[in-house]
Amino acid sequence: xxxxxxxxxxxxxxxxxxxxxxxxxxxxxxxxxxxxxxxxxxxxxxxxxxxxxxxxxxxxxxxxxxxxxxxxxxxxxxxxxxxxxxxxxxxxxxxxxxxxxxxxxxxxxxxxxxxxxxxxxxxxxxxxxxxxxxxxxxxxxxxxxxxxxxxxxxxxxxxxxxxxxxxxxxxxxxxxxxxxxxxxxxxxxxxxxxxxxxxxxxxxxxxxxxxxxxxxxxxxxxxxxxxxxxxxxxxxxxxxxxxxxxxxxxxxxxxxxxxxxxxxxxxxxxxxxxxxxxxxxxxxxxxxxxxxxxxxxxxxxxxxxxxxxxxxxxxxxxxxxxxxxxxxxxxxxxxxxxxxxxxxx
Numbered sequence: 001x002x003x004x005x006x007x008x009x010x011x012x013x014x015x016x017x018x019x020x021x022x023x024x025x026x027x028x029x030x031x032x033x034x035x036x037x038x039x040x041x042x043x044x045x046x047x048x049x050x051x052x053x054x055x056x057x058x059x060x061x062x063x064x065x066x067x068x069x070x071x072x073x074x075x076x077x078x079x080x081x082x083x084x085x086x087x088x089x090x091x092x093x094x095x096x097x098x099x100x101x102x103x104x105x106x107x108x109x110x111x112x113x114x115x116x117x118x119x120x121x122x123x124x125x126x127x128x129x130x131x132x133x134x135x136x137x138x139x140x141x142x143x144x145x146x147x148x149x150x151x152x153x154x155x156x157x158x159x160x161x162x163x164x165x166x167x168x169x170x171x172x173x174x175x176x177x178x179x180x181x182x183x184x185x186x187x188x189x190x191x192x193x194x195x196x197x198x199x200x201x202x203x204x205x206x207x208x209x210x211x212x213x214x215x216x217x218x219x220x221x222x223x224x225x226x227x228x229x230x231x232x233x234x235x236x237x238x239x240x241x242x243x244x245x246x247x248x249x250x251x252x253x254x255x256x257x258x259x260x261x262x263x264x265x266x267x268x269x270x271x272x273x274x275x276x277x278x279x280x281x282x283x284x285x286x287x288x289x290x291x292x293x294x295x296x297x298x299x300x301x302x303x304x305x306x307x308x309x310x311x312x313x314x315x316x317x318x319x320x321x322x323x324x325x326x327x328x329x330x331x332x333x334x335x336x337x338x339x340x341x342x343x344x345x
């Protein structure tokens with residue numbers, strides 16, 4: 001006599017799965033104290049929700065539309081990150097061929113590399129003046145300093161003054177925010193300030209920008225951690241959707257008011273969703289975020305969040321308002337209904 005396996009009805013399978021989840025949750029609560037769950041991110045900022053747990057710890061807000069990208073191919077992690085070492089640091093030069101007939105201007109060629117503190121310049125050819133510290137690099141130029149990478153066909157500048165101009169097939173990357181892009185020309189004004197002309201900027205993978213900001217001029221201030229774009233157009237793919245004559249946004253992880261990175265998602269009830277949050281750093285113990293959203297199936301929405309922290313108390317207020325909600329339970333037809341929600345915690 002043989003026994004055959006038969007498939008359980010869906011409702012019975014659901015009951016069995018719920019019972020197993022409850023048993024797993026109880027076992028985890030009674031015998032799992034002190035145990036660390038594996039991390040879901042390399043930096044440990046998020047924890048894996050244990051199997052059978054119905055209430056998981058909330059994940060931190062992530063407004064990045066694209067996945068984290070890699071560094072430009074010439075990035076050297078061994079270089080120092082302290083820019084204060086530049087005034088007293090020596091300049092070290094490597095090259096296959098050196099011409100120093102006048103003992104002042106050195107003509108270097110063949111895999112040339114110049115290092116000083118956190119700065120590094122590599123190129124096919126470099127002319128370097130030892131007295132003025134002027135340099136002129138040509139051919140496959142790669143430049144790295146604390147917080148920034150840059151590659152171009154041509155670059156010239158002065159090492160003592162921390163100045164430089166680069167152009168020709170120019171690419172750049174901000175190391176603290178993974179912001180990257182292309183430009184017609186880059187001006188390194190000093191150790192903390194740089195300016196780019198006719199630039200495309202994004203936090204997406206290098207060479208694969210799902211969204212980007214195209215601007216006539218982009219200024220980066222490392223002291224304040226802000227970037228300012230003028231005559232800027234935001235694009236989703238190849239489609240422009242927002243023009244701003246002036247736009248300020250963060251280039252590192254410091255907390256300050258400004259636009260956060262946009263988000264893009266899709267749901268069955270809302271369709272495609274695009275949002276651009278704006279963060280308001282009102283005070284050290286309270287802040288707010290305004291988030292305009294656009295749903296392809298339901299229309300525009302304004303969402304927001306306010307948080308506060310005082311001695312002995314804290315709270316959070318979330319609100320969402322959708323004017324003229326186009327969603328219907330049976331058909332997606334236009335309606336005159338306003339949808340709103342307020343959640344306080």
